[in-house]
Amino acid sequence: MARMTTAERRGYQQICGADGAMMVIACDQRGSMRTLLSSDPEEQARISNDMLGDTKADITRYLASKASCVLVDPVCAVPKLVDDGLIARDTALLIGLDASGWDTSPEGYRLSKLVPGITARKVRELGGTGGKIMVYLRGDLPAANSHNLDILRRCIADFDAEDLLLVVEFLTYQVEGETKDDYKAKVPSLIEDGVRLSLDCGAKVLKIPYPGTPEACAAVTHLAGDVPWAVLSAGVDHETFLGQVEIAMRNGASGVIAGRSLWKDCISLDRAVTKERLETVAVSRLREIQAVIARYRTVRNAA
Template sequence: MTDAQPFDLSVLQRASGGYAMLAVDQREAMRNMFAAHTDEPVTDQDLQDFKVAATRILTPHASAVLVDKQFAFDAVVDAGAVAPGCGLISSADHFESAHGELVGEVTVDEAVDPAVARSQGAVAMKLLVLWREDQPAGPRIEMVERFVDRARSAGLISIVEPVSRGRADGKPSDTEAGVLEAAKELGGLGFDLYKAEVPLKGQGEDDEIRRRSAQLTEAINSPWVVLSSGVPQDRFPDAVRLSMSEGADGFLAGRAVWSACIGTPDVEEALRTDAVSRLKALGELVDEQMASRA
């Protein structure tokens, strides 16, 4: 792995130094979210249209936005949908269904050329890593190191997103323990930013979420932020606050911002009202938590 100093992360941050980043890189999972509200087939164009609209409407209030190459990155760039001052992040992961899961295996997406992504305006790349207790660490570590080298070769910030999953063999496993084990295994591999699951999906006792967040801070050798998948939408602000009280620096999240808009009579209006309100409030919360450290 390339031995290099971390990048300047200010292109992903608010003025406070915290992160209030938007994710619209969900793929088949997003298709399923739309399908739950209609009897009609959900097309690739439907997904692209939503992603472009969400990017255009929400990025004035986000410090960065994460977009997937498969459905929307090129369209978002061509539409000029990213607001000035909002950093553009390209996904760099290829998803495959496996183990009874919609996203069961992940590899580095060879179709994403880091140099081309940078020429299109990207400042960072993101890689999802699935952590399973019954799979060996070596391939995960090698994939992260290779991803970091690919990003750095193009002058891009590297963001790693480990997610704890059940065992591939279907035997019982403690996926909550896996959140910390993933951080211990991968947290020192030289990437620039770590995207973590909220401990207990934000649904445990506050003190326990804080305790587990402090353990993540100790294990991760970079700044880290939380994702919102699995966290009830209205619980996410508390989850951000609790994790930031023990060392997290903000969030990179999608569902907590825009999921309630899907299935509404006027999706763009819901983005302009409900989603903007949620994102602005989360950004202010991040600023308040950063100020409390001063």
């Protein structure tokens, strides 16, 4: 199992809070953020990367400043966040490598994509504390994973060579011909398979979907060993996510990398509205998540 180097561990410490737990605000979305900003397809098409960058800047300024780290994309958000002084000096910065959306293979499998030109060296040049790569995985369908695992291995090797922290995220998905109920029943095993595949590629920090049950969370912790894992929100409502965080932390998670569950109903094309709702609604949600994390980190640190 791969272990963090001293430099990588320093980066990991910086994306964690004073309690040693990850509390990262994710706003690297592009397509889904446009959908949240407007339900009208024509208006969505008029939302430029600069406008998305303004929204990400507001999330960083009013919400991520209360957390330990922000995760953004290199298309809309950086270097602006750094060059314009929008990110606080004590807020760590993760930069996503994955492009928005996916391609589809002839068999119907999702093929992950990268933002062109974004390497470990470029992440460092953009001021990043580290990078984040997301790939789609179906551990029960080996043929679905070849392209995506190749991307994952290449990115991990690139960041290893630069001695820079890389957070590995994977998502599962429903394939053609699979019912919603059949897919839902497979989720815990698919997530465990995804963890195993990611670890085999050399992942040192994981960002994963909620495994589904307390037992599945415990199984992930056992499988991951010394590799820390954070649970992502996947856009569920705040109360649902809060319960998932509680179960994940109780069963060995090392923190949270959360996006839409915090801010999806707080962003607006009217930036005054965004500011008001981030400061009142989103920050309150963040404080509730931090309270759960603190409770379990305190127990763990005292043990």
